Amino acid sequence: MVSNDGSKASEIFRGQVHLYKHLFAHTIDAMSLKWMVELSIPDIIHNHGQPITFQKLVSILQVSPTKVRGVQSLIHYLAHTGFFEIVSVHENMEEKEAYALTAASQLLVKDSDLCLAPTVEGFVDPGLTGVWSNLKKWTYEDDLTLFGVSVGSNLWEFLDKNPASDEAFNETLAADSKMMNMALKGCNWVFEGVESIVDVGGGTGITAKILCEAFPNMKCIVLERPGVIENLSGTNNLTYVGGDMFKSIPKADAVLLKSQVAFAHSLYFVAKLFLLFASFCTSHHILTVSSSSQSHPSPRPPHSQMALQTATPPTTPSAQVVGNAFVEQYYHILHHSPDLVYRFYQDSSVISRPDSNGVMTSVTTMKGINEKIVSLNFKEFKAEIKTADAQKSYQEGVTVLVTGCLTGKDNMRRKFAQSFFLAPQDNGYFVLNDVFRYVEDDEPSELPPVNGDGDAAAVKIIPEPESSHVADSPAPDSTNSIVNKGQIVVEKAYAPSNHHERQIPAENEDNVESHFQSNGNDDSQATEVDSLAQEDAPKQSYASIVKVQKGSSVPTKVYVPTNTLKSGSNKTESLVAEPVESSEVPEAASDSVNDPESSDAHEEVEGHSIYIRNLPLNVTVGQLEVEFKKFGSIKPDGIQVRNNKQQGYCFGFVEFLSLNSMNSAIQASPIPIGGRQAVVEIKRTTTRVGSGISNTGRPRIPPGRGGLRNDSFRGRGNYGGGRGYGRNDYGNRGGEFSGRGRSHGDGEFSGRGRSHGESYHQGRGRGGRSSGPKQNAVVSN
Ligand SMILES: C[S@@+](CC[C@H](N)C(=O)[O-])C[C@H]1O[C@@H](n2cnc3c(N)ncnc32)[C@H](O)[C@@H]1O
Structure with a gap:
């Protein structure tokens, strides 16, 4: 037929x-x-x-x-x-x-304990379900909601007038909220660092009670319709506030919006709410939890059933914002739960890792990737992320380049570079390509002074790019935004459904540290999406991390830190002297002395030590001893020789017992040694900004010491951290992503667009706008 x-x-x-x-x-x-x-x-x-x-x-x-x-x-x-x-x-x-x-x-x-029987009864309550027959009416009427067109009032007014339905409804939600307890087991980390939270439309407070129990130090406020909470009393950390969420929302660190989206019946409702949050919240996160996502398992279980979302209808996040969110989550999970990392990938993904001989091997499929990653034992390593740069890429994908250091149990710091291609998928991204490599360098373990011109023919000078002027933008406080209101940072990390595995032991939190700097390439022209599409697709829950700028309805500039390692800047190119041999070799003395910006380098004169450059490659400690003991007594073990045969330079250090000896040696410069004219200078240490530790392992110079840069940096102190990718942020402990990074050192220097490896050159970056005197004087002690 x-x-x-x-x-x-x-x-x-x-x-x-x-x-x-x-x-x-x-x-x-x-x-x-x-x-x-x-x-x-x-x-x-x-x-x-x-x-x-x-x-x-x-x-x-x-x-x-x-x-x-x-x-x-x-x-x-x-x-x-x-x-x-x-x-x-x-x-x-x-x-x-x-x-x-x-x-x-x-x-x-x-x-x-977990009984959803009231939910069944509530969902089939005739008063509540009857409205669905009016979808046709709803299509043609101006009234926005099904309840409006059906019963002439909104759902809440209807419930106020129908106690039986109200009770069924409240019991439904209370039962659903008990599931929260279980969800929390996998998502405790979401609340870390949150001191107060307001559960908007929090019903009878079941969720809030669970939160109060799980986080006794967190204050929970339930904002509800007065009728729902009139007979309820709070506890020491639970307060009920009767009110209208559209008029006022109590201030708190975070806003919880559980089941609101699913029940909203109207995108307008959500948009309105999010806008309100933007103006009423002290800042912070908006956590939406929709149980509907739990009932529609996605083929790739979401990382969390919770979603931190933006407060306003967001646009597509910029590539950098996506990259930042990804990097944060990826390394966090890599170091805390490496066995879950494979969920960032799909079967089509390919990862490449070097074997012990540096030979790259590639692995594909989620299973293969999981085995590879687990075999690499990342729990044993401490990670420092120095840079994470992202670009919008092919078919709305994002490429991310990460540099950083991994420190193993043996205390060996190994630099690495890792690139990712994040391919778009429903509600997010997955890692399609991932290449990791250790970056070998011949960096001297103790860096030569900044004012030498070195044996290398030239130095690659990488100034801070123009965008370092972010410094002059308003200093965000702790509540400031890293993204535009309206932007979401979408976390595409999918974790297993057994959320309890996601718990991160507190003692492990310190495993991951990060100094995040990104290049500020905010391609904010990114395609716009209707933020509310998220509401339309609640079935696949996902987490997104967003910060909302306090009390302002005006979109703020994306606060993206600058990167000292940027290429592409004209200025950078014009300052690159060829040939480039190493970014770690001494710079031309004249450059640093004459360059008023060079004071940006954090130099410290070390004892009575000299730095000798232009030494023959095969010079020995004995030779230096013979040459320099003429100027006075040398400290036991006070001579060091560093050479890089590959790159063809050699330098040394001699520490005298007296200042006079040191000055005499400097006076005598240049000194012929092994057929070369060795140049003698004062030895200075370059402090590695952000580490809190100088490259000699000593505590770094506090800001302002010796009048160095104190003024010029202090004014930026409070946002300096904002550019860092502090460990607090990285581990999500502060519940923030990168807004107020705390680097290892003091806040004034933290995250100033510098990272360890660059500190030697930073004196020449354009960030050095110090008016303070250059620290050239040597003080005897
Ligand atoms: C969908 S329910 C969610 C309840 C709770 N968050 C949960 O997940 O169980 C929406 C809640 O918002 C409350 N609500 C509705 N309109 C409100 C308003 N204008 N101000 C405050 N609360 C409101 C309702 O009473 C209801 O408890």
Whole structure:
């Protein structure tokens, strides 16, 4: 048989089945669940202690004989839809069919902790479900909500007037909120650092109570319709506030918006709420939790069932923002739960890692990637992320280049570079390509002074690019935004459904440190998306990290730190002297002395030490001793020689016991040694900004010491941290992403666009705008 349009009979019947299935689903699915709950069938089976035969069940239910067949059909239907499992039992030597509870029907056992029976009853409450018949009316009427077109008032007004439905509704939500306890087990980290939270439309406070118990130091405020909370009293850290969320929201560090989106019925509602949050919250995070996402498992379970979202309808986040969010999450999980990292990937992903000989091997598939990553034992390493730079890439993907250091148990710091291609997917990205390499360098373990001109022919001078003028932008405080209001930083990291595995032991938190600097390439022209699309697709929950600027409705500039290692700047190029041999070799003395900006380098004169450059490559400590003891006594073990044969330079240090000896040696410069004219200068240490430790392992010079840069830096102190990718942020401990990074050192220098490896040259960067005197004087002690 072929129909008018040519389709085959089988196709037509399939269509009919599909249609009926959905029609029945509306009535039978929900109503059979209601029936099962009303008859307490899950409780009967639960109390029976084992799968129950149909005969036993009907006898307990005392079913009228005329209904036995009908009841059997319903039970079968429920088995078919996954609420019972049919198993075999032996009774009186006879094998019989019996019904066992499934994970879904377990949730309907009334005396269990996690019981969703009230939710079933609430969802099928005729007062609440009846409105759905009015979808057509809703389409053509101006009233925004189904309730509006159906009953002439909004849902809340309807509930206020219908106590039975109100009770059913509140119990529904309370039951749903108990699930929160379990969700929290995997998501505790989301709340770390949050001191106060307001649960907007928090119902009777079930969620808030769970939070209060889990975080006794966190203050929870439940904002609700006055009628819902009138008879409820708070505790020491739980307060009920009756009010209207559209008028005022109590200030708190974070806003919790649980189940609001799912119940909103209107995108407008969500948009309005988010806008309100932007003006009422002290800042901070908006945490949305939608249970609907839990009932629609995605093929790749979400990292979290919680979503931190922006307060305003967001645009597509810039590549840098996506990159930042990704880097934060990736390395955090890499070091705390490496066995979960594979969930950033898909089967089509490819990762490349060097083996012990540096030979790259590539691995694909999630399984292969998991095995590879787990085998690399990242838990043993401490990571410092120095830079993370992102670009918008092919088909809305994002490429991210990360540089940093990994320190193993042996205390060896190894620099690495890692590049990722984040390919877009529904509601996020996954890592399609990932290449990791250790970056070998021949960096002297103790850096030569900044004012030498070195043996290398030239030095690559990389100034801070123009964008370092972010310094002059308003200094954000702790509540400041790293993203535009309206931008979301989408976390595409998917973690397993067994969320409890996501817990991060507190003692491990310190494993990951980071100095994050990004180049500020905010491609804010990124494609716009309707933020509310998220609401439309709540089934795949995902986490996004967002900060909202305090009390302002004006979008703020994306606060993206600058990167000292940027290429592409004209100025950078013009300052690059060729040939470039190493970025770590001494610079031309004249450059640093004459360059007023060079004081930006954090120099420290070390004892009575000299730095000798232009030494023959094969010079020995003995040779230097012979040459320099003429000027006075040398400290035991006070001579060091450093050479880089590959790059063809050699330099040394000699520490005298007296200042006079040191000055005499400097006076004598240049000194012929091994056929070369060795140049002698004062030895200075370059402090590695941000580390808190000089390159000699000493504490770094505090800001302002010797008048160095104190003024010029102090004014920026409070935002300096904002450019860092502090460990607090990195570990999500402060609940922030990068807004107020705390580097290792003092806040004034932290995150100033410098990282360890660059500190030697930073004196020449354009960031050095110090008016303070250059520290050239040597003080005797
Ligand atoms: C969808 S329920 C979510 C309840 C709770 N967050 C939960 O997940 O169980 C929305 C809640 O917002 C409350 N609500 C509705 N309109 C409100 C308003 N204008 N101001 C404060 N609360 C409101 C309702 O009473 C209801 O408890």
